Each structure stands twice: as structure tokens, then as C-alpha cells.
Amino acid sequence: QVQLVESGGGSVQPGGSLRLSCAASGRIFNMYTMRWYRQASGKQRELVAAISSGGSTNYGDSVKGRFTISRDNAKNTMYLQMNSLKPEDTAVYYCNAECRTVDARYLEVWGQGTLVTVSS
Numbered sequence: 001q002v003q004l005v006e007s008g009g010g011s012v013q014p015g016g017s018l019r020l021s022c023a024a025s026g027r028i029f030n031m032y033t034m035r036w037y038r039q040a041s042g043k044q045r046e047l048v049a050a051i052s053s054g055g056s057t058n059y060g061d062s063v064k065g066r067f068t069i070s071r072d073n074a075k076n077t078m079y080l081q082m083n084s085l086k087p088e089d090t091a092v093y094y095c096n097a098e099c100r101t102v103d104a105r106y107l108e109v110w111g112q113g114t115l116v117t118v119s120s
Contacts, residue, residue: 004024005023006093006094011117012085013118013120019080028102030099035050038116039091062088087120093115
């Protein structure tokens with residue numbers, strides 16, 4: 001099985017920065033596209049950013065110019081650098097990954113979520 005472990009969430013003031021990490025572990029043969037989602041209280045889950053295995057990226061309109069997604073394939077780890085944070089960025093952030101296991105199973109895996117709170 002494959003697990004995603006997220007870290008880096010916390011509380012920050014408006015204008016501040018945080019970097020989230022998502023580390024994949026388990027019987028991984030290949031990692032494909034990885035994504036960050038977020039869900040604010042009372043709202044639908046929203047795609048924040050995505051990155052392909054080759055490094056191509058896409059961002060949600062609300063975070064363009066402020067957030068940067070990256071990955072280290074050797075470490076099976078994805079990152080989200082969040083700058084110029086706003087109160088409306090407050091949400092639980094979830095890591096998502098497509099992967100192929102050593103025994104050739106295709107999995108879509110979710111992390112447990114990490115809370116980001118932006119407030120004065």
C-alpha cells in the first residue's frame with residue numbers, strides 16, 4: 001500500500017508564508033501527477049495546484065502568482081510554497097497522488113490533510 005504524509009501546516013498572519021510537504025511512502029514503483037487540494041469550512045473541495053511527473057504545473061486562479069508547486073522525484077515528495085497568504089486561504093490542504101505500486105496496481109492516494117489558518 002502507499003501512504004501520503006503531509007506536514008507544514010499551521011497558523012500564520014496575512015502576508016506570511018508557509019511551505020507544505022507531502023511525502024509518499026510504501027510499495028511505489030512510479031509516481032505520476034500529484035495535486036494539492038484544499039477545502040475551506042462550508043465550501044467545496046478546490047484544486048489548488050497540480051504537477052506532472054515531468055514537472056508541468058497548473059494552478060487554480062485564486063493562487064496564481066502566490067503559490068508554487070514543486071516535486072522531488074528522488075524523494076517521492078511534493079511541496080507547496082505559499083506566499084502572500086490571505087485569510088481566504090484558510091482551509092484544510094490535502095495531498096493527492098497517482099501512482100503505480102511495485103505489484104503493478106494503479107492507485108489514487110490521498111493524504112490526511114493539514115490545516116492552514118491565516119488570520120490576524
